[in-house]
Each structure stands twice: as structure tokens, then as C-alpha cells.
Amino acid sequence: xxxxxxxxxxxxxxxxxxxxxxxxxxxxxxxxxxxxxxxxxxxxxxxxxxxxxxxxxxxxxxxxxxxxxxxxxxxxxxxxxxxxxxxxxxxxxxxxxxxxxxxxxxxxxxxxxxxxxxxxxxxxxxxxxxxxxxxxxxxxxxxxxxxxxxxxxxxxxxxxxxxxxxxxxxxxxxxxxxxxxxxxxxxxxxxxxxxxxxxxxxxxxxxxxxxxxxxxxxxxxxxxxxxxxxxxxxxxxxxxxxxxxxxxxxxxxxxxxxxxxxxxxxxxxxxxxxxxxxxxxxxxxxxxxxxxxxxxxxxxxxxxxxxxxxxxxxxxxxxxxxxxxxxxxxxxxxxxxxxxxxxxxxxxxxxxxxxxxxxxxxxxxxxxxxxxxxxxxxxxxxxxxxxxxxxxxxxxxxxxxxxxxxxxxxxxxxxxxxxxxxxxxxxxxxxxxxxxxxxxxxxxxxxxxxxxxxxxxxxxxxxxxxxxxxxxxxxxxxxxxxxxxxxxxxxxxxxxxxxxxxxxxxxxxxxxxxxxxxxxxxxxxxxxxxxxxxxxxxxxxxxxxxxxxxxxxxxxxxxxxxxxxxxxxxxxxxxxxxxxxxxxxxxxxxxxxxxxxxxxxxxxxxxxxxxxxxxxxxxxxxxxxxxxxxxxxxxxxxxxxxxxxxxxxxxxxxxxxxxxxxxxxxxxxxxxxxxxxxxxxxxxxxxxxxxxxxxxxxxxxxxxxxxxxxxxxxxxxxxxxxxxxxxxxxxxxxxxxxxxxxxxxxxxxxxxxxxxxxxxxxxxxxxxxxxxxxxxxxxxxxxxxxxxxxxxxxxxxxxxxxxxxxxxxxxxxxxxx
Amino acid sequence: xxxxxxxxxxxxxxxxxxxxxxxxxxxxxxxxxxxxxxxxxxxxxxxxxxxxxxxxxxxxxxxxxxxxxxxxxxxxxxxxxxxxxxxxxxxxxxxxxxxxxxxxxxxxx
Ligand code: SRM
Ligand SMILES: Cc1cc2nc3c(=O)[nH]c(=O)nc-3n(C[C@H](O)[C@H](O)[C@H](O)COP(=O)(O)OP(=O)(O)OC[C@H]3O[C@@H](n4cnc5c(N)ncnc54)[C@H](O)[C@@H]3O)c2cc1C
Ligand code: SF4
Ligand code: FES
Numbered sequence: 001x002x003x004x005x006x007x008x009x010x011x012x013x014x015x016x017x018x019x020x021x022x023x024x025x026x027x028x029x030x031x032x033x034x035x036x037x038x039x040x041x042x043x044x045x046x047x048x049x050x051x052x053x054x055x056x057x058x059x060x061x062x063x064x065x066x067x068x069x070x071x072x073x074x075x076x077x078x079x080x081x082x083x084x085x086x087x088x089x090x091x092x093x094x095x096x097x098x099x100x101x102x103x104x105x106x107x108x109x110x111x112x113x114x115x116x117x118x119x120x121x122x123x124x125x126x127x128x129x130x131x132x133x134x135x136x137x138x139x140x141x142x143x144x145x146x147x148x149x150x151x152x153x154x155x156x157x158x159x160x161x162x163x164x165x166x167x168x169x170x171x172x173x174x175x176x177x178x179x180x181x182x183x184x185x186x187x188x189x190x191x192x193x194x195x196x197x198x199x200x201x202x203x204x205x206x207x208x209x210x211x212x213x214x215x216x217x218x219x220x221x222x223x224x225x226x227x228x229x230x231x232x233x234x235x236x237x238x239x240x241x242x243x244x245x246x247x248x249x250x251x252x253x254x255x256x257x258x259x260x261x262x263x264x265x266x267x268x269x270x271x272x273x274x275x276x277x278x279x280x281x282x283x284x285x286x287x288x289x290x291x292x293x294x295x296x297x298x299x300x301x302x303x304x305x306x307x308x309x310x311x312x313x314x315x316x317x318x319x320x321x322x323x324x325x326x327x328x329x330x331x332x333x334x335x336x337x338x339x340x341x342x343x344x345x346x347x348x349x350x351x352x353x354x355x356x357x358x359x360x361x362x363x364x365x366x367x368x369x370x371x372x373x374x375x376x377x378x379x380x381x382x383x384x385x386x387x388x389x390x391x392x393x394x395x396x397x398x399x400x401x402x403x404x405x406x407x408x409x410x411x412x413x414x415x416x417x418x419x420x421x422x423x424x425x426x427x428x429x430x431x432x433x434x435x436x437x438x439x440x441x442x443x444x445x446x447x448x449x450x451x452x453x454x455x456x457x458x459x460x461x462x463x464x465x466x467x468x469x470x471x472x473x474x475x476x477x478x479x480x481x482x483x484x485x486x487x488x489x490x491x492x493x494x495x496x497x498x499x500x501x502x503x504x505x506x507x508x509x510x511x512x513x514x515x516x517x518x519x520x521x522x523x524x525x526x527x528x529x530x531x532x533x534x535x536x537x538x539x540x541x542x543x544x545x546x547x548x549x550x551x552x553x554x555x556x557x558x559x560x561x562x563x564x565x566x567x568x569x570x571x572x573x574x575x576x577x578x579x580x581x582x583x584x585x586x587x588x589x590x591x592x593x594x595x596x597x598x599x600x601x602x603x604x605x606x607x608x609x610x611x612x613x614x615x616x617x618x619x620x621x622x623x624x625x626x627x628x629x630x631x632x633x634x635x636x637x638x639x640x641x642x643x644x645x646x647x648x649x650x651x652x653x654x655x656x657x658x659x660x661x662x663x664x665x666x667x668x669x670x671x672x673x674x675x676x677x678x679x680x681x682x683x684x685x686x687x688x689x690x691x692x693x694x695x696x697x698x699x700x701x702x703x704x705x706x707x708x709x710x711x712x713x714x715x716x717x718x719x720x721x722x723x724x725x726x727x728x729x730x731x732x733x734x735x736x737x738x739x740x741x742x743x744x745x746x747x748x749x750x751x752x753x754x755x756x757x758x759x760x761x762x763x764x765x766x767x768x769x770x771x772x773x774x775x776x777x778x779x780x781x782x783x784x785x786x787x788x789x790x791x792x793x794x795x796x797x798x799x800x801x802x803x804x805x806x807x808x809x810x811x812x813x814x815x816x817x
Numbered sequence: 818x819x820x821x822x823x824x825x826x827x828x829x830x831x832x833x834x835x836x837x838x839x840x841x842x843x844x845x846x847x848x849x850x851x852x853x854x855x856x857x858x859x860x861x862x863x864x865x866x867x868x869x870x871x872x873x874x875x876x877x878x879x880x881x882x883x884x885x886x887x888x889x890x891x892x893x894x895x896x897x898x899x900x901x902x903x904x905x906x907x908x909x910x911x912x913x914x915x916x917x918x919x920x921x922x923x924x925x926x
Contacts, residue, residue, distance in 0.1 A: 173911060526881055550840075551839040555877040555878065567872075567877075814845070
């Protein structure tokens with residue numbers, strides 16, 4: 001047995017929640033190593049972000065994503081965590097706490113952070129299975145056990161918490177009803193106008209809202225059966241497989257009361273967060289200070305600082321209650337309210353209402369000061385209003401335009417941010433002020449939002465202030481920010497395209513799940529924006545091995561045809577260099593007749609389009625076209641599309657070279673290749689340029705002396721004329737340069753970036769250095785391209801018609817008629 | 818959804834493996850086409866094969882998590898609720914569907 005006595009003082013924390021752990025963090029920040037720390041938590045999990053329970057319920061976040069302090073964190077900071085054991089007794093005389101399983105610890109200082117308990121109305125039937133509250137991960141798990149499509153949920157309570165539960169259950173496919181005692185929803189945060197908009201928006205989302213509704217009973221089969229419906233006082237019955245009670249919270253004082261600490265509604269504390277026993281501190285939702293209890297995190301972060309100051313003896317600060325604002329996290333509904341938003345006879349209102357857009361703002365003024373605010377539908381300026389309110393600023397001239405926000409005239413939102421005083425709160429979840437963020441950026445050389453998150457916690461919780469944090473980085477770093485910061489591929493990741501490509505190669509990552517795993521994707525299987533990009537990056541990186549993932553292809557590439565607005569498809573076979581034959585045209589004519597194809601059109605790419613083919617007919621159409629030697633034209637793909645040509649020297653009186661033959665040869669070499677975006681080539685027989693080669697990705701123009709090679713042209717949305725890459729003399733050179741250029745593009749450009757914006761980004765010189773000046777590199781790019789083509793030049797139409805299981809996607813699975 | 822009554826008439830529409838993971842197939846019915854989606858966790862969901870925006874065939878979209886992105890204009894529709902996500906507003910009907918012994922069972926109202 002170890003008999004050495006630790007010289008350190010012993011701190012015991014009861015409650016492993018947001019308030020308790022924040023205080024521990026603040027203590028470690030001030031005096032690491034001052035205490036031996038033990039934390040008791042009734043919940044089995046490490047400390048997690050309770051605010052994020054609604055995204056967890058909705059399935060937008062996983063538990064791992066809402067953990068605030070991982071188990072490793074406790075180990076790293078040498079904190080003893082006793083999770084899953086509730087403390088049942090405090091012996092203040094001998095300073096010992098004891099848990100329900102008998103674990104006991106001695107303390108020098110005790111911190112109570114026991115939070116609050118949800119109120120459960122004593123309704124008949126409340127004990128039935130299926131009736132629950134919304135406070136913890138366990139509650140969410142209970143809900144998910146029952147939740148599911150075609151089931152019904154009733155949420156009792158139309159306040160902030162109730163609506164978040166209702167939203168989550170709605171997203172889980174349940175038929176959700178909200179029963180609210182008051183005539184309008186969220187009456188403590190919204191005035192009637194905003195509440196009306198909210199009700200409308202929730203109804204549009206498929207929820208049923210019952211206001212001025214009083215619950216009579218929760219009914220089920222017999223005495224003990226699970227709940228199946230809710231009966232209202234007026235006799236109405238609502239089906240319910242699940243009932244969530246969200247009618248309020250009550251500070252959890254049981255333990256403190258039993259230990260003889262002074263309690264009223266909550267555990268009574270002074271401005272130092274100290275209870276009636278000087279060795280016992282209390283903080284969070286369990287306390288009562290100056291007759292007030294708290295239910296939001298912002299004031300709790302202030303309490304944590306004050307408590308840490310006193311526990312470590314570092315400073316004699318005192319807790320002063322601050323005004324708090326409320327935001328609803330229900331996705332798609334932006335709302336914010338704070339202060340005396342209802343107004344009275346001593347106040348004036350400024351109101352902006354745009355019912356069609358669902359926007360409503362109300363500013364409540366008293367004596368030239370802002371005392372209340374409600375924003376619904378557009379809460380972008382909420383932070384600014386809130387600061388004016390907290391600072392009790394004299395409004396003066398601001399009054400005229402303030403309803404339109406801080407920058408009525410300026411187009412630059414960062415200007416408004418720059419003008420804000422340092423004490424404006426940027427991150428409401430974690431209570432981080434503008435000054436703190438800017439100081440951290442300067443002091444620690446922070447470069448990205450991630451850096452700021454790690455250092456200050458700003459935007460680390462709900463993330464709704466990410467734009468503001470980005471804005472502050474821009475203001476602080478100026479041009480350096482755009483140079484260093486990367487734009488994430490999409491909301492599923494923080495990594496940019498280049499980083500992802502780099503890691504795929506470097507990490508030998510060979511499947512989409514492997515990439516998502518290694519790069520810590522935020523979503524289980526990405527989204528419609530990142531999956532096609534990853535599929536392409538893997539294909540370009542590992543041409544031999546990568547097994548294409550059809551489910552990560554956009555519909556056109558999955559179906560090898562272009563979807564039309566009515567769900568039918570268009571079919572465009574390849575016509576090499578724009579050439580065709582009588583037998584090909586005859587086969588096309590036959591197919592059009594046989595399948596009643598409504599429209600036939602010559603495309604802008606020199607070939608024939610058959611429009612309006614039914615999904616079920618696609619394979620038969622391809623079979624007939626294949627029989628005549630016609631293959632897919634990839635008119636649907638981020639792939640080599642067309643090689644346009646003009647007639648050239650064979651017929652044209654001005655032609656200097658055989659542009660048609662050159663075009664056909666290029667198309668035969670490059671068809672089937674996949675790219676970041678579509679790729680178009682053209683070959684003109686003389687500088688009259690009838691094939692429009694100077695708006696193509698790779699354009700070739702014949703001259704008396706040989707060939708001019710052009711790159712980076714684009715018709716389309718933003719027209720760009722090509723840059724001259726170089727001049728060459730032989731057809732072999734044209735081929736080598738073209739393939740090398742395409743290979744450079746397909747291995748380096750970002751998905752959805754055509755050659756024109758790519759070249760503008762990297763510069764023509766960059767491309768010339770690689771393709772023109774460096775013969776060795778050009779040769780190896782060319783060879784890589786030819787190698788990759790061995791695996792790419794397979795006609796997808798032939799493949800789809802020869803393989804029976806692939807055919808499934810064209811037919812209905814069953815017919816119930 | 819049908820209020821208080823719960824008993825459903827489930828019909829066998831094929832094997833789970835007939836649908837690719839993160840894919841969808843359609844079932845032709847008198848109510849129009851119904852799309853059956855399969856997630857990577859082998860859950861199945863059934864929605865009317867019509868986007869609430871402009872009737873795009875949702876069965877042809879990209880499935881991710883428990884949502885599908887419409888192939889026509891990229892609306893994201895929840896497979897669980899049929900509701901359009903984000904700022905778009907609209908809803909497509911959902912149908913009861915389940916997997917038993919590897920068979921996909923669909924209930925029509
Ligand atoms: C069929 C065709 C129009 C026609 O009847 O002539 C066509 C049809 C479509 N074009 Fe095109 N483009 C067609 C030639 C062109 C041309 C002309 C050309 O290739 O010389 C251009 C301008 C040149 C260029 O690309 O730089 C062109 C520029 C675009 C753009 C704008 C691209 C850009 O970089 O700005 C789009 C949009 C996109 O790709 O994102 C587009 C997209 C489309 C899509 C695929 C829209 C879509 O996503 O569904 C259309 C599909 C219709 C369908 O279902 O079949 N189409 N499109 C032409 C097919 C050519 C072929 O044989 O493959
Ligand atoms: C669904 C939901 C959404 C919310 N959204 C927001 C929001 O958007 N913004 C906002 O500001 N606030 C929000 N809140 C409120 C916020 O989560 C709370 O204010 C905050 O968590 C309070 O922290 P706390 O530490 O006092 O209590 P808690 O986080 O509840 O922590 C108390 C912990 O103590 C444990 N405990 C209690 N008694 C004992 C015992 N005897 N022994 C051992 N352990 C014990 C409990 O199990 C619990 O883990 C939300 C709350 C919920 C439930
Ligand atoms: S120009 Fe517009 S409408 Fe015409 S085919 Fe191209 S994308 Fe469609
Ligand atoms: S039809 Fe689905 S997004 Fe337009």
C-alpha cells in the first residue's frame with residue numbers, strides 16, 4: 001500500500017457536466033497541478049455538449065462529435081473520473097463524499113455541479129413506458145428506441161427544448177404533435193408575431209401544433225401498457241408511440257439539501273460561487289444567486305471563471321449576472337431573442353416584417369436605448385443588436401437605420417465586424433468575445449478556423465458563428481488569410497481538395513470509406529458533392545486497382561445517359577471527330593423508329609442526340625447502336641466529350657493539314673478518360689478556325705509549318721479564349737503534348753474545375769514548365785495517361801448490356817398494379 | 818400516415834440485395850412509382866419517386882446518410898421524413914417499408 005501522503009490539495013467535483021468540467025478546465029488553466037482532482041458523474045459518458053443533444057437526436061451528429069472532454073483528456077490531466085456512479089452522501093464534518101456503489105473520497109474543496117432535473121408533470125399515465133424527458137444521452141437513446149417512420153410522437157411543451165425534441169423526432173420520420181399550454185409557442189422568447197411565423201414554419205415541416213392545449217392523461221392498454229395516445233382536456237385524442245415531456249427544469253438540490261447546505265429553489269451561493277460552507281462551491285444550473293436560477297450556458301461560463309479564481313485563490317472576482325439571448329437551433333429556422341422584447345407603455349418599437357420571406361425583426365427601445373430584440377427568419381445581425389443591448393449604448397443617429405443591421409450601405413460584411421467593439425460576443429455557445437479571438441490569432445499565429453477552435457473554443461460547438469470567426473481571421477491576417485486558409489471540399493470535411501488528393505496518394509488510400517476514415521469525415525458517407533469528387537480522385541490515383549463506385553456517381557454517369565427534366569434520358573453515340581457513315585446513320589434511324597424516340601437533334605458537338613428515351617429502353621437502344629459499331633459518346637460525363645474538327649486539307653481550299661484525321665486520332669486516344677470536369681478538344685485545318693479550337697480545353701490549329709497547340713479555352717458560362725501553349729511540327733508531337741496536358745490536368749486540378757479556371761489559378765507558365773520545357777516530365781505524363789487508358793477505354797454501353805446484374809438499375813424492382 | 822390504425826398490409830417487393838447499398842430501386846404502383854432506398858447500414862426507406870421541387874426522380878439521386886440528393890437540382894430530401902432539408906421547403910410522401918429475412922416488404926396505404 002502506498003503510504004506517501006500527497007502534498008497536493010484534493011478537489012472533488014460532483015457532476016461531470018458542462019459547468020463542472022468547464023470549471024476544472026479553468027482551474028487547470030490557472031494552476032495546473034495545484035489539485036488532485038476526482039470527478040463523480042452519474043452519467044456513464046465523459047463530459048459531452050448537452051446543447052448538441054438535438055442534433056444527436058436528429059441524426060446530424062454522432063455521440064463522438066459532441067464529446068467535449070474525451071476519456072483521454074481525463075487521463076492526460078491526471079483526473080480521476082468515476083463515471084456512472086451518483087454521489088449519495090456528503091459528510092461535511094469529515095469532508096468525505098460517498099457514491100451509490102460505495103466509492104468514497106476525501107476532499108479539501110468540494111464543487112457541486114449537479115445541474116438540474118426535468119420537470120415531470122404528475123399526469124395520469126405518466127409512468128407508462130414510452131413517456132420520457134429530454135435531458136441526457138440516455139433520454140435520446142430511449143427516444144431512438146421507439147422513434148421511426150410511421151410512428152407518432154407527442155411533445156408536451158412548446159418551449160425551446162420541446163421544439164428541438166419535436167424537430168429531431170420529425171427528422172426521424174415521426175408524425176410529431178406539439179402540445180403547448182400557452183396560446184403561442186416559446187412565449188418566453190418570442191412575441192406573438194414571431195411565434196406565428198414559427199408555428200407556420202413548423203406546420204410546413206409537417207408538425208401538428210396544438211396551442212392553448214392542456215393535457216388530461218397519457219393513455220395505454222390497461223393499467224401498465226405502454227402509452228398509445230394523449231388525451232387533451234377538451235377531449236381531443238392524439239396518437240402517441242412516444243411522449244416527451246419538456247415543460248421546464250428544476251435545479252438539482254437533493255444532495256446539497258441532505259448535506260445541510262442552504263438551499264432555496266437552488267443551492268444558495270454568493271458572488272464567489274461559494275455555498276453556506278466555505279469548503280463547498282457550487283455552479284451551473286443547480287445554483288441560485290440573488291434569487292435567480294440559470295438555464296443557459298453563457299452565464300455558466302462566467303460562473304466557471306469566478307469559481308476557478310476563488311478555488312485557486314488567483315483573484316477575487318465576483319459573478320455578475322449578464323443578459324442572455326436565446327437562439328433556436330432547429331435547422332432552417334433562424335431566431336434570436338433577448339431582453340424585454342415584449343415592450344410596455346414606456347417603450348417604442350421598430351418593426352421590419354417581410355411575410356413572404358418569413359422575416360420579422362422587432363427592436364424595443366426605451367429612452368434612446370435598445371432594451372429588447374426579436375429576430376425571426378434572419379438572425380445574422382443578432383450579435384450586433386445583443387451587444388448594443390448589453391452595453392446600453394445611446395443609439396442617437398443609429399436609430400434610423402439600425403433595423404437593417406450594422407452595415408446598411410456597405411457591401412463588405414467584414415467592415416461591420418471590424419467596427420464591433422472587442423467585447424462583442426462572437427460565439428454564444430462558449431462565450432468567446434471578439435477581443436479574445438483576435439488576441440489569440442495575434443499571440444499564437446493562428447491561421448485557420450480550426451486553429452481558433454482549438455485555442456479559444458469559438459465556433460467549436462454549434463458552429464453557427466464560423467463565418468464570423470472566418471471574418472476575424474480575414475481582418476487580422478489580411479491577404480495572408482486567403483493565402484493560407486483552405487476552403488473545405490464541402491461541409492463533410494475541413495480538408496480542401498488539394499489536401500485530400502495529397503493524402504490519397506501519400507496515405508495509399510484506395511477506397512472512399514478509407515479516405516473518410518483517415519481524413520475524419522464528419523458525415524457517415526459524405527454527400528452528393530464530396531462522394532463524386534472522391535470517386536474521381538481515387539480513379540485518377542489508382543487507375544489499375546480502383547473499383548469504380550457507381551453510387552458515388554452523379555445520375556448521368558451512373559446511367560451513362562443525360563437525365564432530362566421529365567426523367568427520361570438522352571443518348572449520344574460517339575462520332576469520331578464529327579465523322580459518320582451511312583450505316584451508322586441508318587442504325588440511328590432504325591433505333592429512333594423502333595423505340596419511338598420523340599426528338600433527334602444535331603448537337604453543338606458535331607454529333608446526333610436522341611432525346612426522350614425511357615429508362616427501361618436504354619439498354620436495348622444501346623444494344624442496337626453497339627451492333628452498328630456505335631459506342632457511348634460520354635456526353636453525360638466529367639470525361640472526354642468531343643473532338644470537333646473541320647474538313648481540313650482533304651477538301652478545303654484553305655486547309656493546310658488533315659485536321660479531320662488528326663481529330664479522329666486524338667479522339668481514339670483520349671475517349672473514355674475521366675477528368676475533374678468535362679474536356680473538349682478541337683482541331684482546325686487553318687487559322688480561320690472553323691472548329692472553334694480557341695474555346696476548347698485543348699485546341700489544335702494547323703499552320704503551314706505544323707500545329708499550334710492551345711489550352712484552357714472555354715465556351716459556356718464564362719467564355720475564355722485559349723492561351724497558346726507552344727508550336728509543334730509533327731502529329732506524334734500533337735498526340736504527346738495533348739495526352740500529357742490532359743494527364744497533368746486530371747491529376748492536379750480540383751474536381752469540378754475546368755481547364756480554364758485551373759490554368760487561371762496555377763498560371764500558364766506553370767503548365768508550360770511541365771509540358772513544354774521539361775521533355776522528360778512530358779514523356780512520363782504521356783505514358784501515365786496511355787497506361788491509365790488501358791483500364792478506362794471500355795465502352796460502358798457494351799458493359800451494361802452484357803452484364804445482367806448491372807441491368808437492375810434500369811428496371812423497376814416490382815410492379816404492384 | 819394513417820392516424821390511429823396501425824395494422825399494415827406488407828407486400829414482398831424483392832430481395833434486399835436487389836438494391837445496391839447507398840442505392841435505390843423503384844416499385845411501380847397504382848399510386849405512381851415508389852423509390853426504395855438502402856442505406857449503408859442496410860436500413861430501407863420508401864418515398865414517392867418524386868422530388869417536391871419539380872418531380873425529379875429521387876431514386877436516381879445520390880444517397881448519403883439518411884438523405885438523398887435529387888438528381889435534377891440538388892435538393893436534399895430526408896429519407897426518414899420525406900422533408901426537404903436546409904432552406905428548401907417541401908415534402909414527399911413516405912411509405913412504411915421493412916426488411917424481414919432479407920426480403921423487402923412495402924406497405925401501401
Ligand atoms: C446536347 C448539347 C446541346 C445541343 O443540343 O447541341 C448540350 C447539352 C447540355 N449541356 Fe452543353 N451541350 C452541348 C454542347 C455544348 C457546347 C458546345 C461545344 O461543345 O462545342 C458548350 C460550350 C463549349 C464549352 O463547353 O466550353 C456547352 C456548354 C455547357 C455548359 C457550360 C460549361 C462551362 O464550362 O461553362 C454546361 C454546364 C456544365 O457542364 O456544368 C453544359 C451542360 C449541358 C447539359 C449536360 C445540361 C445538364 O447538365 O443536363 C445539357 C444536357 C442536355 C441533354 O440532356 O442531352 N453545357 N455545351 C451539346 C452536346 C454536345 C455533344 O455532342 O456532346
Ligand atoms: C436538449 C438541450 C438543449 C439545450 N440547448 C441549449 C442552448 O442552445 N444554449 C444554451 O445556452 N443552453 C442549452 N441547454 C442548456 C445547457 O445544456 C445547460 O445549461 C448546461 O448543460 C448546464 O450545465 P450543468 O453542468 O449545470 O448541468 P449538466 O450539464 O446537466 O451537468 C450536470 C451533471 O451532473 C450529474 N449529476 C447530478 N447529480 C449528481 C450526483 N449526485 N452525483 C454525480 N453526478 C451527478 C448529472 O448526471 C449531469 O451529468 C440545452 C439543454 C438541453 C437539455
Ligand atoms: S444551352 Fe442550356 S438549355 Fe440549351 S442544352 Fe445547354 S444547358 Fe440545356
Ligand atoms: S426536381 Fe428535385 S431538386 Fe428540382
